[in-house]
Amino acid sequence: MTCDELRPDSDEDYSIGSARLILRSLRRSDAAELARQAGDRRIAEMTGRIPHPYTLAHAHGFIADQDGEFVLAMTQKGEGRLIGVCGLKSRAEGKAFEIGYWVGREHWGKGFATEAAQVLIDVAFRQPGIECVHASCRVINRASRRVLEKCGFQMRRMGTMDSVYAGRVSTEDFHLDRRAWMALKAWGGR
Template sequence: MRGEETLDEDDECLRTRRLFLRPARASDEAAIAHLANDRHIAEMTARIPHPYGLEDARRFLADHGEEHVFAIERRGAPGLIGLAGLTPNQIPGTFELGYWLGRPFWGEGFATEAAQGLIDHAFTGLGAECVEVRCRVVNGGSRRVIQKCGFQYFGTSMDISLAAGRVASETYRMDRRCWQSLKSWGGR
């Protein structure tokens, strides 16, 4: 099934049809700094400043709190193409999904596939009851990823982006029952 993730219990790696998601590590610093140092990517995220350098990548990798951070690679083509993560929310059993891809990797469905893999992992591996995701209202690409994954619109709010300042964003949610329905219908 498209988006189906498998977990390698030994190294906490996720595998989807075309992607390999593994825990991010210090050796990813240069690739993260290179790909994330893109104003458009930074302005569409909450936590990426612009410019973004090697020291920013080092700080992030050294301390990302309780977030489960995965480096995204294409299967059979080693090399980081982006990052994705799941962060525990203040509400027990709820995780927030985040993701970004380097510009050369846009438009190929990789963001949707990575997001689907992490959603599955949240519910099967982390025991999530709900997964939330946010995107800027002007980010049509991310909204399409979110909708393809089956999230339901929850509301609009103002957030802070390190690169863009105060921005309008949309919040989407998926609870366990919705996820189970999507999986049983084969919609993912």
Template structure:
């Protein structure tokens, strides 16, 4: 997952009077999760969970080590929803405990989104990432005129691959991306979920009801 909301693609030519479309990033509810904008109260939890090489080395833009100042910058910049980007804190619906973060970023073509997510290591293997991805995907296809959603995961991250596959994403190919925490490129797999496939899989929402506030 990318972790730098300030890094946004250019949307308009220089001198253009057009502005990027504004999109809501609604609070999303599932059976056990609330996905909402990161708050100042999340800073300490984000700093603790993200300061973990097992997290940072699996995503593209989380530095390591990761301190409180990094978390403060992340929370502040995530509020800038330019170009239709949405950043969410993944939290427990009952306790409000922070599990991780996820995001949707608008593709350069304006007809696609890129999905990213990370879950803190203490909360792995609970199905949290899959539940959050389903909520994001449903919201995106229901509220935006997009053709597909892309996602990437490192080839050495089978857990993330399983999340994408269980969510209907289909393998497209492999490539290399730069990983900030290791200051080097790493091999990744590229997955895509198109609208037609999503429509055929909407049944997943029976056990993962989505509501927008």
């Protein structure tokens, strides 16, 4: 399963909702808000791929080039304004996805990352042949670790990643397999 297979066949926007969020396709009109939110140094230092400073040109490039990834804007229901970004990336010859997310600083601590991650995890495991979802976070990013734990992920190992902003950094690598996801769904945990 590739991320391109998750996209709709037409040019229309993809969207999926949760209790408080609409996750939808990124639009060119999101560029200014994306640049403003991703331009916060605290976002860049916790992610692997966001440079700092993050410019409007970076935002336009990111929106235009989603090859191989399934990336969505996080918006609050009824508002439509981008509050963060989340997505899936194909791994392990199409048998797994890697999940990623970030939320703009003014929306931290409201549970939006957890809610968005739960939606994407469900999308991932509804695809045939997907065995697990992977994630990683910087060791110093307690909030992201907590999101993953609340979603049922288990830490597998310590690792490293190359961060555009911070260079080589220590990470915790997490894993959620289909069986654990199904058990969580059956128990009503999500």
